Every structure is written in C-alpha cells, then in structure tokens.
Amino acid sequence: MKFRVDEISGEGREETFIQDENWMEERLAGETKRPFHFTGPIKTHLNLSRSGRVILLRSRIEVRVEWICARCLEPFLRTLTSEFTTSLKPKPDFPLPEEIELSPEDLETEYYQGGEINVAPLVQDQILLTLPPKAICGEECRGLCPKCGKNLNRENCHCSEEVVDPRLEPLKSFRV
Ligand SMILES: [Zn+2]
Ligand SMILES: [Zn+2]
Numbered sequence: 001m002k003f004r005v006d007e008i009s010g011e012g013r014e015e016t017f018i019q020d021e022n023w024m025e026e027r028l029a030g031e032t033k034r035p036f037h038f039t040g041p042i043k044t045h046l047n048l049s050r051s052g053r054v055i056l057l058r059s060r061i062e063v064r065v066e067w068i069c070a071r072c073l074e075p076f077l078r079t080l081t082s083e084f085t086t087s088l089k090p091k092p093d094f095p096l097p098e099e100i101e102l103s104p105e106d107l108e109t110e111y112y113q114g115g116e117i118n119v120a121p122l123v124q125d126q127i128l129l130t131l132p133p134k135a136i137c138g139e140e141c142r143g144l145c146p147k148c149g150k151n152l153n154r155e156n157c158h159c160s161e162e163v164v165d166p167r168l169e170p171l172k173s174f175r176v
Pocket of ligand 1: 141
C-alpha cells in the first residue's frame with residue numbers, strides 16, 4: 001500500500017486491496033488476551049487524490065471478525081465496515097509549534113517523508129479503532145447464570161427459583 005506522491009493526480013486514483021487475516025494478526029501479535037480474531041480477507045478500497053503536496057485519502061474497509069461474546073462467552077461472527085478520510089502532508093523540517101499541532105483541523109492529518117506514502121499502517125489503525133473493546137452476540141443474549149454457569153440462551157436453570165431450606169431461614173437475618 002505504498003504510493004509515490006507524484007503518481008497521484010488531482011483527479012484521483014482508485015485502488016482495491018485484499019489482504020488475508022494474517023495481515024492484522026501479525027500487527028496484533030503479542031496481544032493474546034483480546035476477545036476477537038480476524039477470520040477472512042480484509043478488503044480495503046482507497047481513493048487517493050492530490051492537491052499540490054497534500055494527499056487526500058478516502059478509505060473504506062471491510063473485515064470479518066470472530067468475537068467471544070462478553071456475556072455468554074460463545075464465539076460469533078461479524079462483518080465490520082469503516083470509512084475514513086485523512087490528509088497527508090510532507091513532514092515539516094522543523095517541529096510545528098504546539099498550537100498548530102493541536103488545532104482540530106489537523107487531527108486527522110498524517111505526514112509523509114521522501115515523496116512516498118505508506119497507507120498500510122493508517123488502514124490498520126483504522127481497523128483497530130473500529131473494533132469495540134467488548135462485543136455481545138446480540139442484544140437478546142441472556143448470558144451465563146452467575147450461580148451454575150449454564151448458558152441461558154440454550155437452557156434454563158432453576159437457580160433463581162431455589163427454595164431456601166426452612167431450617168436455614170433464621171440465619172438469613174444475620175446476613176448483613
Ligand atoms: Zn452472547
Ligand atoms: Zn443457574
């Protein structure tokens with residue numbers, strides 16, 4: 001996903017990339033505790049156009065992810081799409097004054113060096129931003145019983161209906 005700046009015109013160019021799931025898995029290597037993994041090809045559609053030395057990058061990403069549901073702990077599949085726009089400018093020779101770097105307009109600005117832009121890390125960052133830290137298989141997911149651990153989507157348990165042994169009843173009032 002590298003492009004020479006002078007090969008990008010004002011009218012723009014369209015590029016489509018299909019990466020396999022290892023492309024993201026490698027990026028995430030070391031993060032073993034995450035509740036998801038990528039399961040299918042990662043599709044990226046790019047539109048690049050140039051105005052002077054400033055590149056405007058529009059991207060549309062589609063990924064297929066297998067999650068572990070945060071409520072019932074069962075795996076489920078989901079396709080996520082994301083769109084973003086970034087402008088890329090030549091890296092200035094000197095650090096910019098702080099007030100310029102913090103202006104809202106510049107928040108989605110990236111810098112390139114040496115007349116070449118590498119879009120891959122930007123796309124990977126965007127994919128990670130699209131993934132929520134937790135996901136559930138569906139709004140209706142009933143989760144696991146906190147007492148017996150049964151998956152309440154599949155079966156019912158009787159934990160909440162348990163009858164208290166009458167001999168233990170007086171003890172209840174001692175509990176704070
Ligand atoms: Zn669930
Ligand atoms: Zn139960």
